[in-house]
Amino acid sequence: MAHIDAGKTTVTERILYYTGKVHRIGEVHEGTATMDWMDQERERGVTITAAATTCYWNDYKINIIDTPGHVDFTAEVERSLRVLDSAIAVFCAVGGVEPQSETVWHQADKYGIPRVAFINKMDRAGADFYGVVEEMKERLGVKAVPVQIPVIGKEGCFEGIVDLVDMKAIQYVGESPDLEVIKTEISPELLPGAEEARLELISVAGEYDETLMEKYVEDREIGKEDIKTALRKAVVEGEVCPVFCGSALKNKGVRHLLDGVVDYLSSPVDKLPVKGKNPRTGETEERKPVDDEPLCALAFKVVTDPFVGRLIYLRLYSGKLTSGTTVYNAGKNFKERVSRLLEMHANRREETEVVHAGDIAAVVGLKRVATGDSITDKEHPLILEAISFPEPVISVAIEPKTKADQEKLGSSLAKLAEEDPTFKVRVDEEVGQTIISGMGEFHLEILVERLFREFKVEANVGRPQVAYRETVTRSVESEGKFVRQSGGRGQYGHARIYIEPLDRGAGFEFCNNIVKGVIPREFIPAVKHGVEEAMETGVLSGFPVVDVKVTLYDGSYHGVDSSDIAFRVAGSMAVHEGLKKACPVLLEPVMDVEMVVDKEYVGDVVADFSGRRGRIEGTEEARGSRYVIKGFVPLAEMFGYATDLRSITQGRGTFALEFYRYEEAPEAKKQGRNNR
Numbered sequence: 001m002a003h004i005d006a007g008k009t010t011v012t013e014r015i016l017y018y019t020g021k022v023h024r025i026g027e028v029h030e031g032t033a034t035m036d037w038m039d040q041e042r043e044r045g046v047t048i049t050a051a052a053t054t055c056y057w058n059d060y061k062i063n064i065i066d067t068p069g070h071v072d073f074t075a076e077v078e079r080s081l082r083v084l085d086s087a088i089a090v091f092c093a094v095g096g097v098e099p100q101s102e103t104v105w106h107q108a109d110k111y112g113i114p115r116v117a118f119i120n121k122m123d124r125a126g127a128d129f130y131g132v133v134e135e136m137k138e139r140l141g142v143k144a145v146p147v148q149i150p151v152i153g154k155e156g157c158f159e160g161i162v163d164l165v166d167m168k169a170i171q172y173v174g175e176s177p178d179l180e181v182i183k184t185e186i187s188p189e190l191l192p193g194a195e196e197a198r199l200e201l202i203s204v205a206g207e208y209d210e211t212l213m214e215k216y217v218e219d220r221e222i223g224k225e226d227i228k229t230a231l232r233k234a235v236v237e238g239e240v241c242p243v244f245c246g247s248a249l250k251n252k253g254v255r256h257l258l259d260g261v262v263d264y265l266s267s268p269v270d271k272l273p274v275k276g277k278n279p280r281t282g283e284t285e286e287r288k289p290v291d292d293e294p295l296c297a298l299a300f301k302v303v304t305d306p307f308v309g310r311l312i313y314l315r316l317y318s319g320k321l322t323s324g325t326t327v328y329n330a331g332k333n334f335k336e337r338v339s340r341l342l343e344m345h346a347n348r349r350e351e352t353e354v355v356h357a358g359d360i361a362a363v364v365g366l367k368r369v370a371t372g373d374s375i376t377d378k379e380h381p382l383i384l385e386a387i388s389f390p391e392p393v394i395s396v397a398i399e400p401k402t403k404a405d406q407e408k409l410g411s412s413l414a415k416l417a418e419e420d421p422t423f424k425v426r427v428d429e430e431v432g433q434t435i436i437s438g439m440g441e442f443h444l445e446i447l448v449e450r451l452f453r454e455f456k457v458e459a460n461v462g463r464p465q466v467a468y469r470e471t472v473t474r475s476v477e478s479e480g481k482f483v484r485q486s487g488g489r490g491q492y493g494h495a496r497i498y499i500e501p502l503d504r505g506a507g508f509e510f511c512n513n514i515v516k517g518v519i520p521r522e523f524i525p526a527v528k529h530g531v532e533e534a535m536e537t538g539v540l541s542g543f544p545v546v547d548v549k550v551t552l553y554d555g556s557y558h559g560v561d562s563s564d565i566a567f568r569v570a571g572s573m574a575v576h577e578g579l580k581k582a583c584p585v586l587l588e589p590v591m592d593v594e595m596v597v598d599k600e601y602v603g604d605v606v607a608d609f610s611g612r613r614g615r616i617e618g619t620e621e622a623r624g625s626r627y628v629i630k631g632f633v634p635l636a637e638m639f640g641y642a643t644d645l646r647s648i649t650q651g652r653g654t655f656a657l658e659f660y661r662y663e664e665a666p667e668a669k670k671q672g673r674n675n676r
Contacts, residue, residue, distance in 0.1 A: 001077055001108065002090035003098035003656075004069035007120040007248050009047050011090055012066040014254040017177055019055035019062070021345065025177050025251075048446055050076040050301070051346040052313065052360055057258045060267075063360045069100055071658050072443035075389050075422040077104050079300045079371065082387045083315035083360070086114040086265035088257070093119050093127035093245070096622070097135040099594040099656035105140050114235045114266050116242045118257050122150055122158040123247040133243055145204045147231070147242045148256065149197050151190065158247055161256070162186055164198045165224045165231075172252045179251055202227060208234035228263050235264045268358030274317040276374065276382035279330055285382055287318035289357045294380035295319035295327065299366075299373045300387060304415045306454070308349070311342070311362045312369050317384070319377065321361070322354045330374040330381035339365030371421050389421040392437035393589040393635055393659050396444055397462035399434065405458050409434070412455035416447055423447055428542075437467055440657065441639065466636045469587040469662050470538030470579075471547045475500035478578030479555075480530075480570040492558035493566030495519065495527050498551040499578040505661055508535055511551040519555045519567070526564040527552055530571025539579045540586055546662065547587075550575065587662040588634050595629045595645070597653040602627050604648050612637035613666075632660055 002008050016022045047068040054063050065080040081087065087108055091101060108115060119132050129150045136144040146164065151171070153159040160171040169187065173180040186194050202222060206213035209230030215222050234240035242264055246253015273286035274296065287296040301313035314321070321327070323341045328334075342349040342362040355361040369375065372386035398413075400406040413425045413436065424437040438444040441464055451457045476499050484491040502509065510528050519527070531552075535545045555570070593614070597605050606616060606629065614633035622628050638657060645653045 001067050001081070001087050001104040002069050003092070003095065003100040003104075004046060006069060006090045006092045006095070006098070006101070008069060008090050009066055010248040011088070011118060011120065011254060011257070012053075012064060014177075014248050014251060015062075015064065015258060016053065016055060018255050018258065019057050021053065021055040046070060048073060050080045051344075053345045054343055054360070058262055060262050062258075062261060063358075065360075067104075069104075070442060071100055071103065071656055072438070072440035074103065074107075074439065074658075075420065077107055078389060079387050079421075081107050081111050081113055083298060083300045084113065085268055085271055085358075086116075086261075088261070089115050089117045089241070091117060091119050091132050091136070093121045093129060093132060094124050096128070096132045097139045098596075099658070102139060103658060105142075112238055114238050114264075116235070116244060116257070116260050116264055117144060118253070119243060119245040120248050122245050122252070123250050125156060127156070127158065129245050136241070136243070143204060143240045144243050145201050145240055146197055146245075147201060147260065148244050148253075149194065150245050158250075158252065161245060161253060162190060162194045162197075163256070164194060164201050165227050167194065167198065167224075170256070172250075175250045175252075177251050181255070201231075204240055205230035205234055208237065208239060232264050236266045236270050268317075274384065276330075276384040279333075279381050279383055287382060289318055291320045291357050293318035293357070294377040294382075295321060295375070296377075296380075296382050296384070297321065297375040298384050299369050299371060299375060302369070302371055302418050303362075304419060305347075308340070308342075308364050310367065311364060312366045313344070313360065313362050314355075314375060316355055316357050316359050316361070318357050320354055320356045321363075323352075326378075327366075327375050328378040328381060329369060330376045330383045331386075332368070332373065334368065335378060336366045336368060338363050370418065387421075390439065390659060391467075392422055392424050392439055393467050393591075394440060394444065395435050395437040395465045395467050396448075397428075397433045397465075398436055398448070398459050401458040401460060408455060408457045409451075409459060412451055412457050415455070416450065420447070435465075439659075464639055466588060466634075468541065468543045468589075468665070469546045470540050470543050470584050471545060471587055471662075472499060472501050472579060472582035472584055474583045476578050476581045478574045478581065480573030480575070480577065482566050482569040482573060484566075485561075490558075490561040491563060491566040491569075492561035493523070493526075493563070493568070493570035494556040495530075495552060495567065495570040495574050496554035497531070497571070497574045497578060498553055499575070499582050500549050500551075501582075502547045502549050504547055504663070506547050508532070508546065509549040511549065513551050513553040514555070519552070519557055520562075523557065523562065523564065523567040524552070526567040527555075527571035530568035530573075531575050533568070534572040534575035534579075538584060539576065540584050543586070545579065545584075586665040588636060588665040590632050590660050590663045591635050591638060591657045592660040593629075593631050593633050593638075593655060593657055595653060595655040596622060596626055597629065597645075597649050599627055601649045601653060602629065605629060605645070605653065608644065608648060609633065612641075634663075634665075 013025050017025045050065050050067045052065045067077045067080050133144050148161040151160040162169050169184050171182045206216050212226050212230040244257045268289040273288045275286050278285050287293050296318045297314040297316045299312050303311045305311050326335050326337045341352050343352050344362045374384045376382050400409045417423050417425050422439050426435050428435055448461050479496040482493045512524050531550050538545045612633055614631050616631040619629050
């Protein structure tokens with residue numbers, strides 16, 4: 001996991017080579033990387049979809065997922081971190097802790113995932129190993145402790161490393177994949193710095209291991225196994241992050257990073273048993289990561305493969321899964337049969353008969369399983385915590401070019417939406433347009449390109465539109481009464497509700513305060529359903545309504561004519577009437593922005609940013625003559641900003657956008673929406 005261009009895929013390619021998984025190293029810049037298998041990834045040189053593979057190092061099986069670094073594909077990182085036991089955080093030795101590095105780091109914090117750091121690109125001019133370590137401590141709030149320090153030769157040339165655990169110097173001769181690695185004694189000029197760094201390593205690791213601390217205090221000899229044992233304990237507990245360094249492109253440091261993965265990162269058996277809810281009893285239960293426990297797995301990714309059809313990626317938390325087994329979807333209460341089990345290597349597949357606890361595998365045959373579903377044994381069901389994904393913030397209209405394309409468009413969009421939980425499709429009933437929504441311009445561009453290439457659908461795409469929302473600013477009472485009498489049995493539903501605003505980001509809340517059966521209990525879900533339906537279309541501009549609490553407190557019913565449909569309509573009517581009276585306002589998505597520019601352009605960039613209704617939160621000096629500008633800005637003002645920033649900074653400025661929250665749009669913006 002890392003910021004875009006830190007070198008994740010290049011590191012992964014070297015890992016695959018050194019573990020014997022591939023016999024020729026693929027390069028991102030040549031479009032031959034194994035893990036970047038999509039055409040768009042190879043053409044653009046960026047990772048778009050998380051690719052999984054399995055390899056072996058020192059008799060340990062390692063499951064790897066190479067994730068994207070672009071903020072538009074943050075869902076791929078989210079679902080990968082949800083099912084993995086630990087992570088390698090890759091940092092650029094020149095760029096340091098970049099905006100997306102912080103985002104993925106905090107995502108890993110959320111899931112309590114142990115990490116090691118690999119400071120890559122040590123061969124580049126301006127590489128600063130110690131500067132990046134300090135940035136990790138300051139910006140990420142982590143106990144980052146080097147287990148290696150770089151050996152820098154003449155003119156800043158990266159020559160090798162000093163292993164602080166083994167207290168040996170490691171020199172790299174050449175740059176080929178099979179370069180010579182020479183282990184020697186540490187030279188006298190490097191020894192004082194190495195001893196000081198080792199002392200810090202022992203001091204940090206000793207906080208989590210009494211034996212090591214005793215040896216340290218009593219000045220007894222400390223062996224490398226003492227340090228490894230203590231450090232592993234600290235890493236597994238999530239307290240410390242060991243830092244490695246190297247240059248993946250020049251094949252330096254990756255083998256020692258693999259040793260670090262085995263030595264320090266957690267395996268499935270190091271993790272606490274997974275917890276979930278038994279749908280039959282409502283009780284919380286545990287499953288240990290062993291084969292003789294009942295099967296428990298989480299579906300974290302759905303892919304439409306042109307050769308085998310629908311592939312479901314599973315992480316097995318307990319038990320084992322055999323080809324031909326019938327499994328149970330605990331959350332949705334249905335059974336399906338696993339026809340084939342596949343071990344994935346990016347987009348290549350190897351068939352297998354059985355997968356074990358702790359494994360990641362792909363399954364063929366599960367037609368109804370979706371991302372986040374829990375797959376278990378029928379006799380021992382367990383619902384695991386689902387994966388949460390951010391809501392899309394940008395939309396475009398899409399329409400097919402021909403009648404034939406029209407027939408294919410719906411099914412193709414449905415398949416893409418099934419694969420990507422941050423991609424949403426809806427039909428605007430008023431104008432009859434199909435609207436697709438995603439996390440950013442790049443995200444939608446890639447999805448539309450996939451429509452053309454993979455699904456052979458030709459379509460016209462409109463200009464990007466911001467995904468606005470609506471909310472209310474005052475509390476009101478409202479009622480909806482639906483009565484239809486047309487001879488015979490009629491329809492009767494009557495609901496009184498109280499609508500009130502909630503804090504930003506609170507979402508929607510429904511509260512049932514019906515007493516004494518004025519509305520029978522069986523009709524309450526129908527009222528709620530009607531309320532939720534009405535919330536999808538606001539009264540200002542037809543955008544979804546958010547941050548609102550609706551309380552059902554009164555109503556009436558008819559012994560014969562009342563029905564679910566009648567109360568559903570009544571709930572919907574009550575909401576529509578109430579929204580009009582509750583002083584509705586338009587909300588617009590505001591983005592958290594971080595720009596990195598040269599000192600000479602700071603003034604121009606700040607002036608341009610302010611002109612986009614941006615709020616500057618702070619400016620801080622980065623390394624060299626670079627400055628980091630942080631702030632918040634409405635998404636509506638940022639279309640095409642990449643081109644404008646390049647123009648202002650003569651191509652040397654970069655920026656990263658991330659959704660922050662919804663805020664009330666200014667009056668002029670509301671007026672513009674209504675006129676449209």
